[in-house]
Amino acid sequence: MADVLTPAQRKLNMSRIRGRDTKPEMLIRRGLHARGFRYRLQDRKLPGRPDLVFPRYHAVVFVHGCFWHGHSCPMFKLPVTRQEFWATKIASNRARDERAAGDLLKLGWRVVNVWECSIRGPAKLTADEVITRCQKFLLSDEVTLLDISGVARAHEKNQR
DSSP: OOOSSOHHHHHHHHHTOOSSSOHHHHHHHHHHHHTTOOOEEOOTTSTTOOSEEEGGGTEEEEEEOTTTTTOSSTTOOOOSTTHHHHHHHHHHHHHHHHHHHHHHHHTTOEEEEEEGGGTSSTTOOOHHHHHHHHHHHHHSOOOSOEEEOHHHHHHHHHHO
Protein backbone atom coordinates (compact mmCIF):
# COMPACT_ATOMS: atom_id res chain seq x y z
CA MET A 1 0.00 0.00 0.00
CA ALA A 2 1.36 3.40 -0.97
CA ASP A 3 1.71 6.21 1.55
CA VAL A 4 -1.21 8.64 1.34
CA LEU A 5 1.04 11.58 2.29
CA THR A 6 3.69 13.23 0.17
CA PRO A 7 7.29 12.87 1.38
CA ALA A 8 7.21 16.50 2.60
CA GLN A 9 3.99 15.94 4.57
CA ARG A 10 5.35 12.70 6.06
CA LYS A 11 8.58 14.48 7.07
CA LEU A 12 6.57 17.24 8.76
CA ASN A 13 4.45 14.67 10.67
CA MET A 14 7.49 12.70 11.82
CA SER A 15 9.36 15.85 12.88
CA ARG A 16 6.56 16.69 15.32
CA ILE A 17 6.84 13.44 17.26
CA ARG A 18 8.44 14.30 20.57
CA GLY A 19 11.09 12.25 22.33
CA ARG A 20 10.80 14.08 25.64
CA ASP A 21 8.29 16.23 27.49
CA THR A 22 5.45 14.12 26.12
CA LYS A 23 2.01 14.37 27.74
CA PRO A 24 2.34 11.03 29.60
CA GLU A 25 5.82 11.98 30.82
CA MET A 26 4.65 15.41 32.00
CA LEU A 27 1.72 13.83 33.86
CA ILE A 28 4.11 11.50 35.74
CA ARG A 29 6.59 14.32 36.42
CA ARG A 30 3.97 16.70 37.77
CA GLY A 31 2.30 14.04 39.88
CA LEU A 32 5.51 12.81 41.52
CA HIS A 33 6.78 16.36 42.04
CA ALA A 34 3.51 17.30 43.73
CA ARG A 35 4.05 14.38 46.13
CA GLY A 36 7.46 15.69 47.11
CA PHE A 37 9.73 13.61 44.86
CA ARG A 38 12.67 15.41 43.27
CA TYR A 39 14.39 14.03 40.22
CA ARG A 40 16.79 14.70 37.38
CA LEU A 41 15.72 14.55 33.76
CA GLN A 42 17.33 12.29 31.15
CA ASP A 43 20.71 11.72 32.78
CA ARG A 44 23.11 10.95 29.91
CA LYS A 45 25.52 9.19 32.28
CA LEU A 46 23.07 6.31 32.80
CA PRO A 47 22.32 3.56 30.26
CA GLY A 48 19.23 4.28 28.19
CA ARG A 49 19.05 7.91 29.37
CA PRO A 50 16.04 7.39 31.71
CA ASP A 51 13.23 9.96 31.59
CA LEU A 52 13.32 10.49 35.37
CA VAL A 53 16.21 9.74 37.71
CA PHE A 54 15.71 9.63 41.49
CA PRO A 55 19.24 9.53 42.96
CA ARG A 56 17.93 9.55 46.55
CA TYR A 57 15.97 6.35 45.93
CA HIS A 58 18.47 4.91 43.45
CA ALA A 59 15.60 4.46 40.98
CA VAL A 60 14.76 5.49 37.43
CA VAL A 61 11.49 5.83 35.53
CA PHE A 62 11.03 5.30 31.80
CA VAL A 63 7.79 6.55 30.24
CA HIS A 64 7.33 4.46 27.08
CA GLY A 65 4.99 5.07 24.16
CA CYS A 66 3.26 1.81 23.27
CA PHE A 67 3.87 2.21 19.53
CA TRP A 68 7.53 3.20 19.60
CA HIS A 69 8.49 0.56 22.14
CA GLY A 70 6.32 -2.26 20.76
CA HIS A 71 4.12 -2.89 23.80
CA SER A 72 1.76 -5.85 23.53
CA CYS A 73 -1.44 -3.91 24.13
CA PRO A 74 -4.41 -2.72 22.06
CA MET A 75 -2.69 0.64 21.45
CA PHE A 76 0.10 -0.96 19.42
CA LYS A 77 -0.55 -1.71 15.78
CA LEU A 78 2.15 -2.29 13.18
CA PRO A 79 1.70 0.15 10.26
CA VAL A 80 0.43 -1.30 6.99
CA THR A 81 3.03 0.51 4.89
CA ARG A 82 6.71 -0.52 5.08
CA GLN A 83 5.99 -3.31 7.57
CA GLU A 84 9.47 -4.79 7.35
CA PHE A 85 11.08 -1.43 8.19
CA TRP A 86 8.75 -0.81 11.15
CA ALA A 87 9.08 -4.34 12.51
CA THR A 88 12.88 -4.00 12.46
CA LYS A 89 12.77 -0.50 13.96
CA ILE A 90 10.46 -1.47 16.82
CA ALA A 91 12.36 -4.71 17.51
CA SER A 92 15.60 -2.74 17.81
CA ASN A 93 13.88 -0.26 20.17
CA ARG A 94 12.70 -3.16 22.35
CA ALA A 95 16.16 -4.73 22.39
CA ARG A 96 17.71 -1.39 23.36
CA ASP A 97 15.14 -0.96 26.16
CA GLU A 98 15.87 -4.43 27.54
CA ARG A 99 19.61 -3.86 27.34
CA ALA A 100 19.35 -0.49 29.12
CA ALA A 101 17.11 -1.90 31.89
CA GLY A 102 19.47 -4.86 32.37
CA ASP A 103 22.50 -2.56 32.56
CA LEU A 104 20.75 -0.32 35.08
CA LEU A 105 19.78 -3.30 37.25
CA LYS A 106 23.40 -4.55 37.17
CA LEU A 107 24.53 -1.10 38.33
CA GLY A 108 22.15 -1.35 41.28
CA TRP A 109 19.43 0.99 39.98
CA ARG A 110 15.77 0.13 40.37
CA VAL A 111 13.71 0.51 37.18
CA VAL A 112 10.06 1.44 36.51
CA ASN A 113 8.52 1.33 33.02
CA VAL A 114 5.32 3.35 32.75
CA TRP A 115 3.53 2.50 29.52
CA GLU A 116 1.41 4.96 27.60
CA CYS A 117 -1.60 2.58 27.80
CA SER A 118 -1.64 3.01 31.58
CA ILE A 119 -2.51 6.69 31.06
CA ARG A 120 -4.43 6.61 27.76
CA GLY A 121 -6.52 4.09 25.89
CA PRO A 122 -9.28 1.60 26.67
CA ALA A 123 -7.73 0.00 29.77
CA LYS A 124 -6.18 3.10 31.29
CA LEU A 125 -5.66 3.60 35.00
CA THR A 126 -6.43 6.89 36.69
CA ALA A 127 -3.51 9.29 36.88
CA ASP A 128 -3.60 8.96 40.67
CA GLU A 129 -3.27 5.15 40.46
CA VAL A 130 -0.23 5.40 38.19
CA ILE A 131 1.43 8.01 40.41
CA THR A 132 0.65 5.95 43.53
CA ARG A 133 2.21 2.81 42.00
CA CYS A 134 5.34 4.78 41.14
CA GLN A 135 5.41 6.28 44.64
CA LYS A 136 5.06 2.89 46.33
CA PHE A 137 7.88 1.47 44.22
CA LEU A 138 10.16 4.43 44.93
CA LEU A 139 9.58 4.14 48.68
CA SER A 140 9.95 0.35 48.71
CA ASP A 141 13.07 -1.81 48.76
CA GLU A 142 12.07 -3.73 45.61
CA VAL A 143 15.04 -4.32 43.34
CA THR A 144 13.19 -5.76 40.36
CA LEU A 145 11.87 -4.05 37.26
CA LEU A 146 8.29 -2.77 37.60
CA ASP A 147 5.98 -2.43 34.58
CA ILE A 148 2.92 -0.21 34.93
CA SER A 149 0.51 -0.69 32.04
CA GLY A 150 -3.16 -0.71 31.17
CA VAL A 151 -2.82 -4.32 29.99
CA ALA A 152 -2.28 -5.44 33.56
CA ARG A 153 -5.44 -3.55 34.51
CA ALA A 154 -7.49 -5.32 31.84
CA HIS A 155 -6.05 -8.66 32.99
CA GLU A 156 -7.00 -7.87 36.62
CA LYS A 157 -10.58 -7.10 35.53
CA ASN A 158 -10.82 -10.41 33.65
CA GLN A 159 -9.62 -12.33 36.73
CA ARG A 160 -12.50 -11.01 38.85
